[in-house]
Amino acid sequence: MKADGPRRPYARSFRRGMRLGGMSAVFAAVGMLVAGHATADTFVPLPDGHEVAPEATIRRTAEHAVVSPSMAANGAGRVVWVSGTVTADVVQTPSVERPGPYSTPENWPGTNNSSTHGTSQVSTGYIVGCQVSIGDSAISAGLSGNVSTNGAGLSGSAGLKIGPGEVEFVRVGFKDILRPGVYSLGYRDFEIEIQGCGGYAQARAYTVVEIIGEHYSKTTLYGAPFSIG
Template sequence: MPTALGRTATSVAALTAAFGLFTTATGNADAFVPLPDGTETGPGLTITRTAESALVSPSMAANGAGRVTWVSGTVTADVTHTPVVTEPGPYSTPENMPGTNNSSTHGVSQLNTGYIVGCQVSIGDRAFSLGASASVSTTQIGVSGSAGIQIGPGEVRFVQIGIKDIPAPGTYTLGYRDYEMEIQGCGGYAQARSYTVVEIIGDHYSKTTLYGAPFSIG
């Protein structure tokens, strides 16, 4: 199977149309989508995404409003500056901290990765990088293993695949293979794109986000 690749958000909008044409499944055939590598730098860290791919299929429900994608990839955070933490504090979830873009700060720096899924919504715009749009209903869900996503026109879902604490400087990696996302309720086109967020706590708080290339889910 071809090597799959990830991509940073920088200049990714120019590739959206090409990927949309390439990745659309025809009939009942599966469509394998290789995605380009990506890198994003922030204060004291570098995020990379490699070996990213998606396999898109019609939903077994065969209702015309469903489709399934299996996603794979590896994300790595090379962190040179972060406070050393021996006992992380209590979780403060995104619901309690608007604007954290599906990440979670709980007294320790953290690596967080997943996918943004939209129904009849363009998620390829840099303007969407803050994680929400005034004209789009945005809902965050946390999942593990696989995700069943109910989504309607104009809606967006965040699907969290994994998190890893960063208690000290070092290299931290999250890998996933054939993570299943089943989308139901979207009668029009659907798109998805990966995200990876690294939050660094301390006196000089920072949040760095790496986005992957948007791809069609049919």
């Protein structure tokens, strides 16, 4: 019947609209994928580790990092959130009722071969380098040489400005060891923001157990190095 004829232009317009709408939806989806890729977080699983000494055994478990571009979007910044659990099983240390007068991290480094001056201690943090491979050569500078005081505790954050060839030590947290026993430090999503590094950056966990007393010792456990962009 010819009565259907006048409706065909509307049908063509409808189909054309459907095609254009579908293309817009595809472009929108691609745009979201591109934007998502540009700002995507990178999850970095890290292996467990342990170090055994006569006075203490150190273990690090459940460590991982999440790397993101910096909100500054200047090409020289990035952010990493680190998580993990550190355990120190101490079998020998002088028992004390309270920490000594110079056992706070603000007074590091100490003298007389002691960083704590009053009690044994376990501390943990991260070594961060710009265009430097965090290996033995970078670590040989010593943990007491370049420790950032920006760390705000186990649930805090730290901001660094480092250039090519520079290395910083960021402390995440510490505990005084008042007597033999098991001491644990757990941290989740501790934020480290890096600015000023136009090249690649790398980080690596460290944990130090320092035992004072007649038989002084310092034991260090290093984590696996990982890229932060």
